[in-house]
Amino acid sequence: MDASHRSGCPINLTLEILGDRWSLIVIRDIMFGNRRHFRELLQNSEEGIASNILADRLKRLVERGLLTRADDPTHKQKAVYSLTEMAIDLVPLFAQMGAWGRKHLAVSEELSIRAELLENGGAKLWEDFMEELRAKHLGKVLPPGTPSVLGRLTEAYLEVVDRRKES
Amino acid sequence: MDASHRSGCPINLTLEILGDRWSLIVIRDIMFGNRRHFRELLQNSEEGIASNILADRLKRLVERGLLTRADDPTHKQKAVYSLTEMAIDLVPLFAQMGAWGRKHLAVSEELSIRAELLENGGAKLWEDFMEELRAKHLGKVLPPGTPSVLGRLTEAYLEVVDRRKES
């Protein structure tokens, strides 16, 4: 056991990496919002993350193996952040967190429709989504014609937004 | 939406309640370690929580509806903390967190055996465990002769501890 760890309990070790107010928000935005650049994460942030916090979290998540950082060939100053398998494996955790939040907290309709679909889709949908993330972030090749889970989630989200705008 | 919330996203709202280094540790110890009093939580804490942090977290978790506090009839100064349904509903989340931690982090064998059993038991075992927690914390009556999931988990933990002591 590393002296820098409080204990070897899996719950504790998970909290030592993800137990703060922002780490999972950043991963969520990369995963479900498909945001890959610093500015995208900063400016589209629903919760209004500060730039120094975002910089710190991206650095820490790269150090801890949840993200990778690569240069963007289209722009010399641009960095592209990608999920690792470790982060992709958080999909079931997000699904459970979303389900718990929807059940017990005052969630907004448009921001919880994706959580609802993910919850109802069950383990099969999660696995499909994870495969899609592996394709997008790890370069894994999928069988052609695979329908996009993220596309379905995003579509449902936009539908709710539209419907609520009308009323 | 309350102005004190960053957004209505279920992931975000969940993080606003549970997104720190200690809240889930406290709930874990009440849930899996069956610790019901302040001192039990303080002195048996694997991670060494400080008393002021523990006091603060217990207060916040009661305020937010995850715990209830009651007087202990056997001692005028004693308080008994119980899980609410909201907290019991975190069992699947703990199961996922444990599974993720076991897969990706340097967990210790004795502290992860319970997570392993919970993971392998699947949704059925989680539901049995939740029913047991409802009996213990909410006074729900179970059919007689129901085997104890917590007993099984604790037994397995002690076996590992014993086995490792011998070698």
Next chain:
DNA sequence: CTGCACTGATGGCAAAATGCAAGCAGTTTT
């Protein structure tokens, strides 16, 4: 009835994390 251990906490203080606003050097677009 008197020590003494135990009860759930508090208080002080230093260190770290967070939040907010401004700024920066280099790059690309207009």
Next chain:
DNA sequence: AAAACTGCTTGCATTTTGCCATCAGTGCAG
């Protein structure tokens, strides 16, 4: 040449954490 955009960085005030000592009330053994 100017403007907008790139991933950050800096400064500073506030909040949270971590550690240690302490406390007043309770209950039990002598």
